[in-house]
Amino acid sequence: MNYQRKINLLAQRIKDGKRVFALTGAGISTASGIPDYRSPGTGLWEKINPEKSASVTALRQNPEYFYRQNLLRWAQLESANPNEGHIALAKLEEKGYLMGVITQNIDGLHQKAGSKKVWELHGEVRTCRCSQCQEQYQFGMLVDQFQRGVIPPVCPSCQGMLRPNVVLFEDPMPEAFYQASQVLTGCDFLLVVGTSLQVYPAASLPQKARRIGIVNLMETPYDSMADVVIRENAGQVLSDLVTALP
Numbered sequence: 291m292n293y294q295r296k297i298n299l300l301a302q303r304i305k306d307g308k309r310v311f312a313l314t315g316a317g318i319s320t321a322s323g324i325p326d327y328r329s330p331g332t333g334l335w336e337k338i339n340p341e342k343s344a345s346v347t348a349l350r351q352n353p354e355y356f357y358r359q360n361l362l363r364w365a366q367l368e369s370a371n372p373n374e375g376h377i378a379l380a381k382l383e384e385k386g387y388l389m390g391v392i393t394q395n396i397d398g399l400h401q402k403a404g405s406k407k408v409w410e411l412h413g414e415v416r417t418c419r420c421s422q423c424q425e426q427y428q429f430g431m432l433v434d435q436f437q438r439g440v441i442p443p444v445c446p447s448c449q450g451m452l453r454p455n456v457v458l459f460e461d462p463m464p465e466a467f468y469q470a471s472q473v474l475t476g477c478d479f480l481l482v483v484g485t486s487l488q489v490y491p492a493a494s495l496p497q498k499a500r501r502i503g504i505v506n507l508m509e510t511p512y513d514s515m516a517d518v519v520i521r522e523n524a525g526q527v528l529s530d531l532v533t534a535l536p
């Protein structure tokens with residue numbers, strides 16, 4: 291099937307569906323200058339091992355290493371801008387085609403692009419919390435203390451260690467994951483974008499949808515189950531999809 295016919299089929303599935311959602315991963319944000327994990331050559335996985343450096347064990351056993359490995363990279367997400375892929379999904383929601391976006395990303399770019407219903411499965415970098423008293427603070431508090439050499443940063447009220455509200459490896463899944471699983475009940479069509487579908491339990495969510503379409507540069511374990519697979523740039527595909535949906 292040629293490219294335009296695949297776009298038309300995606301558009302048709304979205305038009306026909308009553309409960310349509312998108313599931314996104316790091317690949318939708320690479321065009322915003324944020325490296326993903328697994329793209330060959332540019333993926334973070336080739337430089338660091340997030341399972342080791344961004345884990346609860348790393349935070350507990352060697353908090354200074356944890357903060358030096360991760361904090362500045364997370365802090366930089368604040369200045370990133372949404373690209374045409376994020377903007378296209380926000381438009382599809384605004385036009386009433388999409389009921390919301392379920393994302394594995396922590397970069398907040400869907401909200402910056404104007405998406406209203408967003409479920410963040412792996413947390414975010416707007417806030418942080420005290421690992422002792424659970425008080426919530428702005429993420430900037432981590433950055434300020436880090437830059438002043440207070441590593442690990444501490445809670446101003448109880449002096450417990452602060453931690454980001456990013457879901458680390460070994461953390462339990464947040465409420466947003468269970469909400470997303472619930473809203474996907476009866477989902478007619480799930481548009482999967484920019485994810486290798488290898489990180490569980492997020493990667494189990496496509497099983498909840500009746501039909502799926504996949505937009506991803508590399509192949510995924512769900513390709514054989516999808517109605518449409520488009521191995522092209524997410525920004526381009528999603529913009530073309532908006533054009534195909536008046």
Ligand code: CNA
Nearest residue numbers: 315316317326327328395396397484485486507508523524
């Ligand atoms: P991943 O495993 O790195 O997969 C990303 C996929 O996107 C790959 O299969 C790529 O082929 C594909 N891809 C890359 N660029 C494009 C593009 N322009 N168009 C289409 N496809 C593209 O990342 P996942 O999201 O699947 O893995 C889940 C992890 C990555 C989550 O825990 C995230 O928190 C984590 N992560 C998030 C960010 C972010 O917030 N932007 C960045 C890096 C990692």
